[in-house]
Amino acid sequence: MPSQPHGAAFGAVGDVSPDAVAASLGRNDGGFGRAQETYFDHPVLHKAHWGWEIVGYFFAGGMAAASAALATLADAAGDPRDGALVRNGRYTALAGAAVSGVLLIADLGRPERFIAMMRIFKLKSPMSVGVYAFSAFSATAGLAALEQARADGTIARNPLGWIPKGPRVAVHALSAALMATYTGVLVAATAIPVWYRGRRHLPAIFALSAASTGCALQNGLLALGAGSPATSRKLEVIETVAAAAEGLLLLDYERTAGVPGKALFGGARGRRLKRMTLGLGLAVPALLALPGLFGRHPKRGRRLRGLVTAACALSGGYVLRESVVHAGRDSADDPRAYLQHPV
Amino acid sequence: MRLLYEGLTSVTCVSRRRRGYKYPPVRSDTGFFTDVTLCIGCKACEVACKQWNQLPADGYTFSAESYDNTGRLSATTWRHVAFVEQADRIEPAASRWMMMSDVCKHCTYAGCMEACPTGAIVRNEFGDVYVQPDVCNGCGYCVPSCPFGVVAVEPKEGVAQKCTLCYDRQKDGMEPACAKACPTDAITFGPVDELRANAQRRVEKLLAEGREASLYGIDGEETRETGPLNAFFLLPDRPEVFNLPPHPVLPSRFQPAAYSSALVAATALAVLGVAVFRGLREGA
Numbered sequence: 001m002p003s004q005p006h007g008a009a010f011g012a013v014g015d016v017s018p019d020a021v022a023a024s025l026g027r028n029d030g031g032f033g034r035a036q037e038t039y040f041d042h043p044v045l046h047k048a049h050w051g052w053e054i055v056g057y058f059f060a061g062g063m064a065a066a067s068a069a070l071a072t073l074a075d076a077a078g079d080p081r082d083g084a085l086v087r088n089g090r091y092t093a094l095a096g097a098a099v100s101g102v103l104l105i106a107d108l109g110r111p112e113r114f115i116a117m118m119r120i121f122k123l124k125s126p127m128s129v130g131v132y133a134f135s136a137f138s139a140t141a142g143l144a145a146l147e148q149a150r151a152d153g154t155i156a157r158n159p160l161g162w163i164p165k166g167p168r169v170a171v172h173a174l175s176a177a178l179m180a181t182y183t184g185v186l187v188a189a190t191a192i193p194v195w196y197r198g199r200r201h202l203p204a205i206f207a208l209s210a211a212s213t214g215c216a217l218q219n220g221l222l223a224l225g226a227g228s229p230a231t232s233r234k235l236e237v238i239e240t241v242a243a244a245a246e247g248l249l250l251l252d253y254e255r256t257a258g259v260p261g262k263a264l265f266g267g268a269r270g271r272r273l274k275r276m277t278l279g280l281g282l283a284v285p286a287l288l289a290l291p292g293l294f295g296r297h298p299k300r301g302r303r304l305r306g307l308v309t310a311a312c313a314l315s316g317g318y319v320l321r322e323s324v325v326h327a328g329r330d331s332a333d334d335p336r337a338y339l340q341h342p343v
Numbered sequence: 344m345r346l347l348y349e350g351l352t353s354v355t356c357v358s359r360r361r362r363g364y365k366y367p368p369v370r371s372d373t374g375f376f377t378d379v380t381l382c383i384g385c386k387a388c389e390v391a392c393k394q395w396n397q398l399p400a401d402g403y404t405f406s407a408e409s410y411d412n413t414g415r416l417s418a419t420t421w422r423h424v425a426f427v428e429q430a431d432r433i434e435p436a437a438s439r440w441m442m443m444s445d446v447c448k449h450c451t452y453a454g455c456m457e458a459c460p461t462g463a464i465v466r467n468e469f470g471d472v473y474v475q476p477d478v479c480n481g482c483g484y485c486v487p488s489c490p491f492g493v494v495a496v497e498p499k500e501g502v503a504q505k506c507t508l509c510y511d512r513q514k515d516g517m518e519p520a521c522a523k524a525c526p527t528d529a530i531t532f533g534p535v536d537e538l539r540a541n542a543q544r545r546v547e548k549l550l551a552e553g554r555e556a557s558l559y560g561i562d563g564e565e566t567r568e569t570g571p572l573n574a575f576f577l578l579p580d581r582p583e584v585f586n587l588p589p590h591p592v593l594p595s596r597f598q599p600a601a602y603s604s605a606l607v608a609a610t611a612l613a614v615l616g617v618a619v620f621r622g623l624r625e626g627a
């Protein structure tokens with residue numbers, strides 16, 4: 001039963017054009033049922049149930065990982081002026097891991113459900129990889145914090161001090177790198193169009209965002225305490241480079257994501273993402289940091305600048321995670337994104 | 344990167360395609376053949392499934408679209424009859440009314456199974472994809488990983504649920520409840536190779552009568568990533584008309600690109616960090 005071209009049937013319905021009939025029925029098939037594109041626009045895919053807990057987990061986990069990495073790098077370089085960063089970094093990494101754990105369990109509902117994840121290790125499942133990365137990260141963050149507490153004299157003796165430093169730091173650094181990136185792999189390796197379109201971008205964007213928010217957080221903490229300007233300068237360099245790369249990658253993601261990318265970059269969500277993440281979260285901190293990169297920071301206002309930068313960058317980082325998670329919901333609900341735009 | 348990833352996954356227990364795992368002699372696989380041209384839309388399958396599997400009602404929502412008020416497959420609806428109305432205003436005789444009973448496809452390469460971190464989703468002795476409810480922890484990662492939008496997490500119990508292909512009935516040598524209840528044999532159950540042969544004959548017959556018919560889930564474009572589907576369909580129109588994806592994706596195929604992106608970013612950041620902390624350290 002070949003369908004007829006529109007023109008051939010015009011006479012049959014008198015004055016009313018097939019398109020008008022179709023329009024009155026809310027269809028775009030010119031009166032031909034045969035041109036249906038979906039089933040009443042019902043979603044084809046099921047969306048992830050992820051809510052604010054997972055958004056918060058992505059955000060806090062990334063920041064904790066970056067804080068740990070910064071503390072590790074600073075410690076390895078051995079500049080005595082960076083002592084405050086090493087201490088803050090180690091403690092915030094542990095705090096961030098704790099917050100992340102609470103959020104994960106809040107999402108799962110019961111603590112023993114987290115343990116159930118550890119009955120097997122499955123490289124094929126990014127969720128399984130992530131659970132082990134998170135566990136290794138939390139454990140080593142605890143060890144690093146213990147070490148710091150001993151160095152600070154908060155505790156007299158480190159009960160786990162016998163664990164050799166080399167392997168501990170190596171595991172800590174690797175698991176931090178995974179923590180900052182695996183969430184990007186987690187969302188990209190699904191059947192949700194807006195996410196898998198970002199498979200080359202999202203893991204890197206999440207890592208860079210972890211770096212920029214982590215630097216901003218540490219800078220804010222240094223501004224509150226008695227951090228050395230030299231440390232702040234290092235953090236600002238890293239933050240600015242990471243922010244620039246993140247902004248470019250976000251724009252490239254938008255360019256390559258095509259129509260399915262509209263769920264993230266189109267409409268109100270896209271405008272908010274650009275305003276809050278590209279503008280407030282990336283551009284504002286970079287501009288504030290710029291004079292300092294050339295060694296021309298005014299002496300006054302360092303504390304205020306650190307706090308403003310941290311507030312801007314953190315809001316931007318949170319909005320990024322939230323937009324990506326929410327865009328996944330809309331993308332799953334849009335049958336056309338999946339049916340009409342093969343990978 | 345890809346090679347490294349493939350190498351690593353092949354030593355863990357997971358991908359059988361990539362290891363060339365000789366997966367069940369097709370004989371032992373059971374499945375469904377759902378023939379849309381025979382379905383009369385009585386929804387006996389939906390009801391029988393709910394009854395046998397003791398699935399709760401979904402409430403009384405009125406879609407105002409068609410006789411389909413169920414909408415789609417969910418954690419508590421494992422068979423769903425779609426009512427596709429093709430009212431042709433221009434050539435009324437060409438109008439069609441098609442009913443399609445949708446179900447979990449029991450994919451050869453199942454996205455849900457690959458994604459599950461607890462190993463709750465297994466392939467049972469009948470070659471069907473089964474969620475073990477006592478192992479599932481409700482993480483929900485299988486849900487966006489199913490390329491057909493089938494599996495879902497039941498909010499009350501917090502475990503993932505979908506068609507079990509009546510695992511319990513099969514163990515007792517009975518056919519699944521939906522196939523048993525179907526009055527027109529639009530749903531048939533049996534060994535997949537037999538069903539495929541029947542389906543082939545049926546398509547040939549329909550085509551000889553000048554009707555439109557094609558098989559979805561045996562060897563077409565749609566099986567490129569998921570492999571053949573143990574529950575496959577005879578469709579009188581394009582798959583998207585029934586909300587079946589013409590190109591379902593197997594999500595794990597995005598992992599090499601995603602892990603590469605992660606590796607590049609993490610390495611670049613590490614190099615940057617070392618350069619900054621060493622380059623700007625005191626006395627450097």
Ligand code: SF4
Binds near residue numbers: 449491492505
């Ligand atoms: S259709 Fe979805 S739920 Fe069913 S086996 Fe395939 S991937 Fe799993």
Ligand code: SF4
Binds near residue numbers: 460462464474480496
């Ligand atoms: S919800 Fe259950 S079945 Fe689905 S991926 Fe998580 S543990 Fe596996």
